[in-house]
Amino acid sequence: xxxxxxxxxxxxxxxxxxxxxxxxxxxxxxxxxxxxxxxxxxxxxxxxxxxxxxxxxxxxxxxxxxxxxxxxxxxxxxxxxxxxxxxxxxxxxxxxxxxxxxxxxxxxxxxxxxxxxxxxxxxxxxxxxxxxxxxxxxxxxxxxxxxxxxxxxxxxxxxxxxxxxxxxxxxxxxxxxxxxxxxxxxxxxxxxxxxxxxxxxxxxxxxxxxxxxxxxxxxxxxxxxxxxxxxxxxxxxxxxxxxxxxxxxxxxxxxxxxxxxxxxxxxxxxxxxxxxxxxxxxxxxxxxxxxxxxxxxx
Numbered sequence: 001x002x003x004x005x006x007x008x009x010x011x012x013x014x015x016x017x018x019x020x021x022x023x024x025x026x027x028x029x030x031x032x033x034x035x036x037x038x039x040x041x042x043x044x045x046x047x048x049x050x051x052x053x054x055x056x057x058x059x060x061x062x063x064x065x066x067x068x069x070x071x072x073x074x075x076x077x078x079x080x081x082x083x084x085x086x087x088x089x090x091x092x093x094x095x096x097x098x099x100x101x102x103x104x105x106x107x108x109x110x111x112x113x114x115x116x117x118x119x120x121x122x123x124x125x126x127x128x129x130x131x132x133x134x135x136x137x138x139x140x141x142x143x144x145x146x147x148x149x150x151x152x153x154x155x156x157x158x159x160x161x162x163x164x165x166x167x168x169x170x171x172x173x174x175x176x177x178x179x180x181x182x183x184x185x186x187x188x189x190x191x192x193x194x195x196x197x198x199x200x201x202x203x204x205x206x207x208x209x210x211x212x213x214x215x216x217x218x219x220x221x222x223x224x225x226x227x228x229x230x231x232x233x234x235x236x237x238x239x240x241x242x243x244x245x246x247x248x249x250x251x252x253x254x255x256x257x258x259x260x261x262x263x264x265x266x267x268x269x270x271x272x273x274x275x276x277x278x279x280x281x282x283x284x285x286x287x288x289x290x291x292x293x294x295x296x297x298x
Contacts, residue, residue, distance in 0.1 A: 005030060005045075012082045012089060014043060026050045027060065031094055041079070045089035057088055059162045064090035066138055066161035074129030076149070076159045095157055101146035104216060115216055116249075118154035119285045123213050125156040127280060130209060131273035133158070134202035139165045141200070143208035144189045145216060170199050187228045188221045192235050192264055203266040206276060210261025210269075217250055217285055218243035222262065236264065253283040 005028070009016045014032035020042060027050070032043045044063075050056045067078030067090070081090040100122070103111040126148055133140055140147075140158065147160045163184045183190065183197045191207035194200060215221040222240035225231040240262050244250045257279055263269045270276050284291055 011043065011045060011087050012084065012091075014041065014091065016043075026053075026056045032091070040094045042092045042094045043089050044092065045087055048086070051086055051088055057083075060088055060090070063160065063162040063164070066164045067092065069136060070133065070161075072129055072132040074125045074157055075132060076157045095149055095151065097149045097151035097155075097157075099146050100148040100150055100156075100212075100216060101144065103150070104145050104219075114154075116286055117289055118150070119213075119217060119289070120280075120291050121154045122148070122150055122156045122216075123285070124277065124280060126158060126212070127209065127273050127276050129156070129158045130202070130205050131277065133164075134167070134205060134273060137167050139167055139200045139202060140205050140208070141165055141194065142185055142189070143205055144186050144212055148212070165200055167201050168199060187231045188223060190232070190235060191266070193266055195232055195235060201266070202272055203269050206261055206269050206273065207263075207266075209273075209276070210258050214240070214243050214258045214262070217254065217258070218246040220246055249286045249288050251284045251287055254285045257283055 005011065005016045005019075007016055007018060011030075011032070014034055017031045017033055017040070020029040020031050027044055027046050030043045030045070032041050033039070034041060044060070046053075046056055046060055061081060061083065064078055064081035067076065068081070071077065076095065077093040079091045079093070082088065100115075103115055106112075126143075130140060130143065138161070140161065141163045142160055143158075147158060148156055149159055150156045181197055183195050185194055185208075189208045189211045191200075191204040194204050194208075211221055211223075222243075223231055223234040223238060225234060240259060242255045243258060244252070244255050260279075261269055261276070270279065
């Protein structure tokens with residue numbers, strides 16, 4: 001059974017209020033209170049049994065380092081980090097919400113209706129947050145419904161920068177000096193170039209974003225398989241089916257839009273999220289949903 005800190009326990013000068021959720025098998029997220037100000041924050045802390053693991057510590061501190069550099073309304077705001085031996089953690093804004101993945105897996109009709117009516121608004125916010133991350137020099141590398149928080153008002157924030165990569169301009173020398181490593185990411189959402197551990201730019205996030213919004217609209221991802229290897233192979237070899245085949249309420253325009261994001265070759269996708277947002281603005285996601293008029297900003 002996973003360790004859970006007790007309510008009112010103090011970690012790093014913050015009082016634990018309650019567990020918000022698991023952040024994977026190595027860490028927990030808590031709602032915490034800063035005693036002096038009584039302000040509420042979220043804390044991501046390595047579980048005690050992993051606190052001295054050098055790789056888990058590196059990933060936690062890397063996530064904090066990337067997040068501290070991000071200041072955008074659609075990207076979770078990380079405030080500070082503690083490299084404590086016993087309780088390594090970082091503090092971030094408290095955003096009371098659940099993930100889109102949780103809503104997608106929910107059997108509640110209200111969650112299904114929420115995803116349908118808020119889809120366009122959420123898709124736009126996530127693309128805007130990723131546009132900011134890419135412009136700030138980072139590829140998220142793990143875009144999926146579980147890494148998007150959304151509250152009851154449909155406000156969305158991107159989380160989890162543990163495997164985010166700095167964008168490096170491909171040159172002869174950068175390619176020569178670079179060592180290939182085992183690719184990291186979530187198999188159902190990884191772009192072909194991420195699977196190959198090629199040098200990445202924002203178009204890798206565009207592909208993963210495409211998988212994400214396809215799943216949120218269609219109710220399932222474009223590629224499924226009996227094993228991780230089978231799923232990875234489909235990213236290279238299988239043409240994704242039109243999402244309309246899984247949800248007849250999806251418009252032809254949205255289907256064409258999302259399939260373009262899933263092009264196997266990066267050069268066949270939109271170049272940046274700026275173009276994604278321009279294209280998204282012109283389309284309806286669902287035939288049955290009346291979209292609110294949009295302003296000219298994103």
